[in-house]
Structure formats: structure tokens, C-alpha cells
Amino acid sequence: MKIWVDADACPVVIKEILFKAANRAEIPLILVANQSVRVPPSDWISSVRVSSGFDVADNEIVRQCEAGDLVITSDIPLAAEVIAKEGQALSPRGEMFTKDSIGSRLNMRDFLETLRSSGEHTGGPAPLHVRDRQAFAAELDKCISRYQRKRQR
Numbered sequence: 001m002k003i004w005v006d007a008d009a010c011p012v013v014i015k016e017i018l019f020k021a022a023n024r025a026e027i028p029l030i031l032v033a034n035q036s037v038r039v040p041p042s043d044w045i046s047s048v049r050v051s052s053g054f055d056v057a058d059n060e061i062v063r064q065c066e067a068g069d070l071v072i073t074s075d076i077p078l079a080a081e082v083i084a085k086e087g088q089a090l091s092p093r094g095e096m097f098t099k100d101s102i103g104s105r106l107n108m109r110d111f112l113e114t115l116r117s118s119g120e121h122t123g124g125p126a127p128l129h130v131r132d133r134q135a136f137a138a139e140l141d142k143c144i145s146r147y148q149r150k151r152q153r
Contacts, residue, residue, distance in 0.1 A: 006073035007031035014092040094135025
């Protein structure tokens with residue numbers, strides 16, 4: 001398993017949790033962004049810089065990720081593509097996207113996009129709270145534990 005991060009939109013506090021987890025579990029962590037991303041020195045952590053442009057980082061993650069990999073993203077279409085490749089997708093708020101939930105999430109996203117394009121103000125995402133960070137860390141630990149159990153077999 002590798003952990004891929006849609007790093008352009010990933011909060012710094014979530015990146016810090018990921019850095020610690022990757023080093024502790026010795027799992028490759030790759031941050032993908034269209035700008036330079038600072039990463040701590042580690043054999044387990046790296047970054048990939050892609051060119052600027054709509055969905056360039058997302059497309060690179062989809063191209064590189066494999067079945068069983070974990071992708072950290074709040075981008076619903078990216079999560080859907082990862083799930084289609086038999087990967088796992090986790091939001092920075094700790095929501096694990098699944099085959100069962102991704103369809104309704106895509107529909108809601110499209111609905112809100114339609115509202116916004118008609119001039120309706122739908123607001124942005126809520127601020128990241130402590131409970132969101134805790135939910136993320138707990139879900140990340142579950143993913144890593146499942147992977148480690150499989151690896152030991």
C-alpha cells in the first residue's frame with residue numbers, strides 16, 4: 001500500500017498526521033501538488049510536483065495509484081475514480097468514501113454545482129475542527145492496521 005495525498009487542498013495539520021503515520025508504519029507517502037510541497041526528511045515521504053492546470057494533480061494520482069492504495073482527498077470525483085480502481089479514499093475530515101456512498105456524494109456535489117452556477121450562494125466547507133482531525137487520525141489508523149494485518153499473513 002502507498003498513501004497518495006491530493007496535497008494542494010490538504011490542510012497542514014492533516015499532512016502532519018500523515019507524516020507521523022507514514023514514518024511510524026513505514027508506508028510510502030506521496031504528496032502530489034502543482035506547487036512545491038515541503039516534506040520532512042524521510043525514506044518514506046516524498047512529493048511529486050505536477051504542472052498547473054485543472055485536475056492535473058488528480059489525474060496524476062489516478063494514473064499512479066493501484067488497487068489497495070489509500071488516497072487522501074476531499075475531491076469527490078477523484079475519490080470516485082480511486083474507488084473504481086479498487087483503491088481507498090479518505091477525506092481530511094475522516095470520512096471514508098465507499099462504493100456504497102460515492103454515488104450519492106457525486107449526486108450531491110453535482111446538485112450543489114448546479115445551484116452555484118445559477119447564482120445561488122451555497123457557502124464553502126466548514127472549518128476543520130479538532131473532532132475532524134481526530135476522526136481522520138482514527139480512520140487512518142484503521143486503514144494502516146488493516147494493511148499491516150494483510151502484510152503479516
